[in-house]
Amino acid sequence: MVNADGPSATSESLCRQCTLCCSGVLFVDVHLSSPTESSRLEKEGVELEWDQEESFLPQPCQCLNQQGDCRVYPQRPGMCAAFECSLLKDWQRGDLSTYQTLSRIKEARNQVASVENLLDKLGQRDASMPLFFRTESVLSQPWDLEGQADVNQWRDQLFDQSASLSEFLDRHFLRELDPEDDPPNESLI
Ligand code: SF4
Ligand code: SF4
Numbered sequence: 001m002v003n004a005d006g007p008s009a010t011s012e013s014l015c016r017q018c019t020l021c022c023s024g025v026l027f028v029d030v031h032l033s034s035p036t037e038s039s040r041l042e043k044e045g046v047e048l049e050w051d052q053e054e055s056f057l058p059q060p061c062q063c064l065n066q067q068g069d070c071r072v073y074p075q076r077p078g079m080c081a082a083f084e085c086s087l088l089k090d091w092q093r094g095d096l097s098t099y100q101t102l103s104r105i106k107e108a109r110n111q112v113a114s115v116e117n118l119l120d121k122l123g124q125r126d127a128s129m130p131l132f133f134r135t136e137s138v139l140s141q142p143w144d145l146e147g148q149a150d151v152n153q154w155r156d157q158l159f160d161q162s163a164s165l166s167e168f169l170d171r172h173f174l175r176e177l178d179p180e181d182d183p184p185n186e187s188l189i
Helices: 009-018 035-043 078-082 086-093 098-121 131-139 149-172
Strands: 029-031 049-051 054-058
Touching: 009 086, 009 098, 029 078, 035 054, 086 098, 098 131, 098 149, 131 149
Parallel strands: none
Antiparallel strands: 029 054, 049 054
């Protein structure tokens, strides 16, 4: 996840240009592993969600700043510290050049922007929600067969764009995710 300190200037710049694992695109929340972790974040003014004794850091993450840095980097959750997406691992192994890695980040962000644009047209403008929930909230509404042709066309496009984005993220960013990890968005639709 967003790495404000290194390990190298290039991986820092890759993550800064991406931020998909912090911005509510790849994950809907981060599961916190202990009360110590929760209280450390709460002392930093971070608002958590609770389910009985379990605590979660909701995404899009309130700790992500405009520059793409994590404002609680030294206190970030263990899951954030441990996470490296498939794309970053491919680049670290030398299987992808920096140019190829940046191209995939750009493609993913362009696809996210297309989905967000359609959500905006369809009246779903709550950017505090994970992209998955925003998309689901629109596509789960009943079809209005008598409705405006534009709206039905945008819904069709949203369905297709979301499926395409999910497939792209699964293939390039989440390929090596440990099945024991908290599940991300299995699908955006
Ligand atoms: S999804 Fe990967 S490349 Fe993007 S910020 Fe997270 S770790 Fe970095
Ligand atoms: S705490 Fe930091 S590393 Fe973790 S999701 Fe939020 S911005 Fe990303």
